Amino acid sequence: MPLRNLIFVAFVEPVAGGQVFPRSDWPLHITLVRFDVGAPAGADPAVSVGALAEAPARAALGAGLRVGEDAAFGRNGSVPVSLVDPHPALQSLHEELVQVVAGVGGRILTPRHTLSGYRPHVSHHGAPGAGLKRLNQGDAVVLERIALVDMAPGGDHTIRRVLRLWSR
Numbered sequence: 001m002p003l004r005n006l007i008f009v010a011f012v013e014p015v016a017g018g019q020v021f022p023r024s025d026w027p028l029h030i031t032l033v034r035f036d037v038g039a040p041a042g043a044d045p046a047v048s049v050g051a052l053a054e055a056p057a058r059a060a061l062g063a064g065l066r067v068g069e070d071a072a073f074g075r076n077g078s079v080p081v082s083l084v085d086p087h088p089a090l091q092s093l094h095e096e097l098v099q100v101v102a103g104v105g106g107r108i109l110t111p112r113h114t115l116s117g118y119r120p121h122v123s124h125h126g127a128p129g130a131g132l133k134r135l136n137q138g139d140a141v142v143l144e145r146i147a148l149v150d151m152a153p154g155g156d157h158t159i160r161r162v163l164r165l166w167s168r
Helices: 045-060 088-103
Strands: 003-011 020-022 029-038 064-073 079-084 121-123 125-127 130-133 140-142 145-150 159-167
Antiparallel strands (some): 020 159, 064 140, 079 121, 125 130
């Protein structure tokens, strides 16, 4: 059974349904849960996952978040991020999406960073002084665009595609 590598995110920059962007140039976003899911031949697991995510995604839209301090994630702290302050609506969305993934037999790729280990953040993109995209401590963010994204549409790992977009 072939696996699809998918991710739920909350975009903080404008995006459109069906939008394709390079792996190296994501719009700023909060990762909600990244996972692999398989499907029988001819079935698209993104359809069922998207349908099951509809209610929790819609319920979270409009939640107001605040950006916290900077941190460094990844191997050797090589990924600069802006933490997002804890918020019940964001935590609930994350937990409900984890349940959606579990309900379709998906495999979460970062289990230590889910549920009680979830640390919402927005990764910085680009280089300082040369088009760096980032959020700053104290910035307000509203959950306006929650999406299901294909991490390798058509098997192409160099691009990403927005499969489903919930927006207000």
